[in-house]
Amino acid sequence: MRTAAAITIGDEILIGQVTNTNAAFIGQKLSEIGVEVTRMVVVGDEYEEIMTAFKEYYEKFDAVLITGGLGPTHDDITKRVMADFFNVPLVMDNSVLENVRDRLSKRGIPMRKVNEDQALVPEGCEVLMNHWGTAPGMLFDDGKKFFVVMPGVPHEMQNIMSEHVLPRMKVRAIGQVIKHRVLKTTGIAESSLYELLGDIDSLLGGRAKLAFLPSQIGVRLRITVKAATTEEADSIIADLEGKIRNKAERYIYAGGEVDIEETLGRMLTEKKLAISVAESCTGGFISHRITNVSGSSGYFDRGVVSYSNRAKMEILHVPGELLEKFGAVSEEVARAMAEGVRNISSSDIGISVTGIAGPTGGTPEKPVGLVYIGLADAAGTIVERRLLPDERLRFKDRVSQAALELVRKRLLGIS
């Protein structure tokens, strides 16, 4: 068993009311056991549409995993199509009927005809008991083709996958193991990172794929390896990761899906350093990100969201002359804010941001997107000037990322 297709059934997905997270789950789990999902498709609650998809994908793929259309209501017809496709009648399954009866009585809901019908299954299928809901999984597996229908409720589908489907598929998977490794970078544009890594093809040597996944807070590099065994995949990944790190180490703040505030939290905890934040244009978002990390009370003392000039003067003791002479968005004020919050909190590190979020308020000298990021510590104060024009929330993302990255680099001694 090497290839698979995921078919999702439901009008609610076609009209965009629900995002197709079931297909994503299936794609992820199968790739981990070495079965490649090479097609995902969504069809509506229509007999002909479903039948056509069953025929096409059963023909083309070793395994077909179907979700949705098994509820008790009139528009759920997957089971009927399934029975017709295998040319068998629907028959009552007593173990399923028992399960349905049990679940309803526990909730004090009377058993109705539509509930009983949930225990009808295509004759000859293997029932995959659903301990998390009423509609069972139903499997036809002749040793060549693997065809399974599961309910569309995510946690029910996920449990049936984990308990029944994946263990069976795993022993038959002859495809390669597919493994991924993500390296998160920030502070470098996609195209510059691409150049920095040099000739990608020779780096990869045909052993892996490398994807560049940019967002407003940085570029994620994803290494994907197909190999015969997990061990082989891991060893290729380790080798490539080493080569990439050799070239781009300073931009990489995490291996795996870890946020920079977590990386920073570990570093601050290790070094026993406390941090405080003075922010203006990010409006509390930097403090929010820092405190998203469990245990942050161990190193985060306070945050000041000094939106008005008065707040900058009163809480952070920014001199009024600086504000008048250079304006709130200036290197001088960023410096005073960072030093101010460090002083009042007695923290080891004070960081500050002051900038112009826009859309209004820009001038030729100080355009929308301009931001000054300050960092004060025992060694002195540095201020970075950045231009990060963007939509309001993305601006906050980018500025906070740049501020946290500045701290990371400072702790590493590279800024």
Added chain:
Amino acid sequence: MRTAAAITIGDEILIGQVTNTNAAFIGQKLSEIGVEVTRMVVVGDEYEEIMTAFKEYYEKFDAVLITGGLGPTHDDITKRVMADFFNVPLVMDNSVLENVRDRLSKRGIPMRKVNEDQALVPEGCEVLMNHWGTAPGMLFDDGKKFFVVMPGVPHEMQNIMSEHVLPRMKVRAIGQVIKHRVLKTTGIAESSLYELLGDIDSLLGGRAKLAFLPSQIGVRLRITVKAATTEEADSIIADLEGKIRNKAERYIYAGGEVDIEETLGRMLTEKKLAISVAESCTGGFISHRITNVSGSSGYFDRGVVSYSNRAKMEILHVPGELLEKFGAVSEEVARAMAEGVRNISSSDIGISVTGIAGPTGGTPEKPVGLVYIGLADAAGTIVERRLLPDERLRFKDRVSQAALELVRKRLLGIS
């Protein structure tokens, strides 16, 4: 134009690393203008796979909307397949080149060969300018078949859809209109809301569907109507909205996908009131939400994230005796924080939260999830005690929602 297919290109979706939100967006927007998406499909970054999908869906559907695979790196091949599919060469488009140059220079990023290549487009296509990124949309439209390729970055795709694609498709759509209306409630449980609305079937009278969509910050009610014309759909929705508001008005803070901080921003602006925030367990998230609203500098003066007791005493002047006697998480301290931030900022309204986020730090008297929310204004100070135990980020969601809702009710004179 009646039917459409959405093709999403990208290995990251097949392996479940990214959920296919682009297809959901396309499905939703097309259903609103009366074009039915009857097929969604995901294919990998493979030439043959993409070509096969192009052929199959171009043949079967009136419109084909494609996203993904337009980045500057080696694994993005959609454009090459598109050119081959229409049997034309890739040619340099000067307006796109200008746009790429512009965007890069604004960010101080040097122009490279891979960036220039982004301005290559299939000859004869119509370029849909991307003002939000570098890769343009590309359209082939011969009056019968509508074939458009867009970048996979969600906000770029969404903007190109709204500015270019939807207006063109709309005038040619001949299907049934599907419209939704969302009413956002907070401060009432799903089951209580259900009871409050009474007999739903007689309320709807077969003219619409009503969905209850609960989340940690409240229950969204979604009315869905299918009708022959936009006008008919709108009139049914207006009637139903009126009936629902009659019963549940006080819990409804927005019609449409509007956040409570926007509702609050409008109210504060209208009443010319300023607000300041003192927060502990939410770590800056309340200030962040308030400042997400454009124009919030008009009514938001400052926020204090007083994570440590020292910060509460030094900035907010919370008496040390209160902290000692009642603890940081107490009605008394919440009151002192709200009054403190109101006093130091001279704002009309001061709000405060102090609570136990968990997972550790709870006691029998003060369990995890306990939070006190304070509000000080000219009429006095009130403190609400709530129990909102949840995972760290969801806890921040719920507490900030409760705090903002407290202000909304205070401004309406119902708390």
